[in-house]
Amino acid sequence: MTGLVRVRDRFTTGATTRRDPRGDPRRAPRRPRPAEVPLRHRVLTCSVLAVAAIYFLVPVYWLTVSMTKSSSGLFGTFGLWFSDPRPIERLHDVITYDHAIYVRWFLNSALYAGVGAAAATLLAAAAGYGLAKFRFPGREGVFNVVLAGVLIPSTALALPLYLLFSRIGLANTYWAVLVPSMVSPFGVYLCRIYAAASVPDTLLEAARIDGAGELTIFRTLGLRIMTPALVTVFLFQFVHIWNNFFLPLVMLSDSDLYPITLGLTSWQGYADRQPQLYQYTVGGAFLSVLPLMVLMAALQRYWRTGLTEGSLKA
Amino acid sequence: MSRARPARSAAVFLLPFCVLFTACFIAPIGYALYQSLLKSQRSGPLGFGREREVFAGLGNYTHALQDGRFLQGFGRVLLFGAVQVPVMIVGATVLALLLESASARWVPFFRTAYFLPYGVPGVVASILWGFLYVPGISPVVDTLHRVGWDVDFLSNGTVLWSIANIATWEFTGYNMLVLIAQLTSVPGELYEAAVIDGASAWQVAWRIKLPLIRPALVLTTVFSIIGTLQLFSEPLVLRSLTSNIDAAYTPNLLAYNEAFAANNYHLAAAMAVLLAVVACVLSFGFLRLVGRTGKGDER
Structure with a gap:
């Protein structure tokens, strides 16, 4: 086994240095120095970029401003500027309303997205590795069926899935949302391509000669080399589940099981009758986008790494 | 190494995924096909007897395809897609090329700003933009009114494009990132050589x-x-703000309402199947059109 570890260490470091130039955006194509580019071009480019930034950021800015307002403030004051801002008090209202149901929805979302994405990543890693590293009859057939799964609208699956799940008593339980969330055909596709490109057969052969079992090899070598792709699959699936609305809407009727997306729409739907729900909806929306935005800004590097692998072969 | 070994080992790795894939992808499709061929029928002279399921042949499909609302919904999303998809893809391409061009400044800031909306769930984005469309709350409508331009983002003619705006806002940055990822994977020397x-x-x-x-x-x-x-989700959320979005606004909305408001699961199943078929035809049609099968994996 020491031989195996040595081979692995040598290889994984080799693999990282080989892949790095692509995975690291900071080193991506060299920019000519400012002096080489005419001023006119720079001004034009930056104006277009700035206008686009305003378009993408204004709704987020509006949300941040409005989160500090009461329901009457929402209607009575200009939307893009503060009026009587009390962010802490407003958020406290959101969190404590209706026996802190919002906190429950938040934790539900975290559970669905966290557990679902982790399981989906592991399953996709194993399947992608199996498809890339073993030759067996029907391999391409299996892969093509999985690929077709990428193209099927998930909302077309949700209705029949609900009918099936209610037959076996799974509808309106945590499992109803968790189980479908654990399947990521796109993840399998990405993992297969990544494993085929970066896990060398010679290394696996060496490990087999050393007497390691297939599962051990997968755990110690495969998963480790595939880590960048796995982070990408996890992120994709996490955001996909966190943002998912149709599946929980179809599956769940008990509001204690709702994720945030479903909870907020139920508040928005009642706001006609209970005006303070306008304020809570805005505050809740603000809280709900915070964690994901931090996650996305912080991990941009990984989005890029995996996306390249996926799109190159599409 | 014996020949049986790779197949057995592969099975160990593939089995867990394949079981769940079968349960969550293949079984629902099969079940939808089966359900779509049935219909509920009440027995007894006045139709008050027990409800039972009988074979309906393709009845649900002809019913769906003769339903004017279903076809209208399809027409609506096709019109939507014909405008919104090109606008968004062109926008994403322009932003990606500009960000990767030599004249861009503050690239990390702009890139993050464009990508942020992808982290906002579709329903939350719809709630957010809904507030920006409703007169009385919206600073946009407010400001435009002050300069003498009265716009109604939720009127019969405009609401589809207001939805298109939400979709564009959400996904342009994501598509841009995919394009940038591919742009940066091309060796920089290629561009430099061209410039020289x-x-x-x-x-x-x-x-x-x-x-x-x-x-x-x-x-x-x-x-x-x-x-x-x-x-x-976008039309569902905006429905509470305007009467110009009905229960059959998109095929998906209609299928959902048939299943859960009208309790007509069989018709809803047929609609779900039709939706999947159209999706597959359009995606494969597009792949054909651009001259690739999309499945070519030479390994």
Whole structure:
């Protein structure tokens, strides 16, 4: 086994240095120095970029401003500027309303997205590795069926899935949302391509000669080399589940099981009758986008790494 | 090594995924097909007897295809897609090329700003934009009114494009990131060589970069087409703000309402099947059109 570890260490470091130039955006194509580019071009480019930034950021800015307002403030004051801002008090209202149901929805979302994405990543890693590293009859057939799964609208699956799940008593339980969330055909596709490109057969052969079992090899070598792709699959699936609305809407009727997306729409739907729900909806929306935005800004590097692998072969 | 070994080992790795894939993808499709061929029938002279399921042949499909609302909904999302998908993909391409061009400044800030909306769930984005569309709350309507331009974002003629705006806002940055990922995977020397040969920035973008990111463009377009057909949460959320969105606004919304408001699961199943078929036809049709099968994996 020491031989195996040595081979692995040598290889994984080799693999990282080989892949790095692509995975690291900071080193991506060299920019000519400012002096080489005419001023006119720079001004034009930056104006277009700035206008686009305003378009993408204004709704987020509006949300941040409005989160500090009461329901009457929402209607009575200009939307893009503060009026009587009390962010802490407003958020406290959101969190404590209706026996802190919002906190429950938040934790539900975290559970669905966290557990679902982790399981989906592991399953996709194993399947992608199996498809890339073993030759067996029907391999391409299996892969093509999985690929077709990428193209099927998930909302077309949700209705029949609900009918099936209610037959076996799974509808309106945590499992109803968790189980479908654990399947990521796109993840399998990405993992297969990544494993085929970066896990060398010679290394696996060496490990087999050393007497390691297939599962051990997968755990110690495969998963480790595939880590960048796995982070990408996890992120994709996490955001996909966190943002998912149709599946929980179809599956769940008990509001204690709702994720945030479903909870907020139920508040928005009642706001006609209970005006303070306008304020809570805005505050809740603000809280709900915070964690994901931090996650996305912080991990941009990984989005890029995996996306390249996926799109190159599409 | 014996020949049986790879197959057995592969099975160990593939089995867990395949079991769940079968349960969550193949079984529902099969079940939807089966359900779509049945209908509920009440026995007894006045139809008050027990309800039972009988074979309906293709009855649900002809019913769906003769339902004017269903076809109208399809027409609506197709019109939506024909405008919104090109606008979004062109927008994402322009932003990606500009960000990767030599004249761009503050690139990390802009890139993050464009990508942020992808982290906002579709329903939350719809709630957010809904507030920006409603007169009385919206600073946009407010400001435009002050300069003498009265716009109604939720009128019969405009609401579809207001929804298109939400979708564009959400996904342009994501598509841009896919395109940038492919742009940066091309060795920088290629661009430098072109510049040395006297190519202008415009020529480099049009002649070299665009052809190189073609696979990523195909990928993002196909995913956008599939996304368009599933249009659901945006109209559902905006429905509470305007009467110009009815229960049959998109095929998905109609299928949902048939299943849960009208309790007509069989018709809803047929609609779900039709939706999946159209999605597959359009995506494969597009892949054909651009001259690739999309499944070519030479390994």
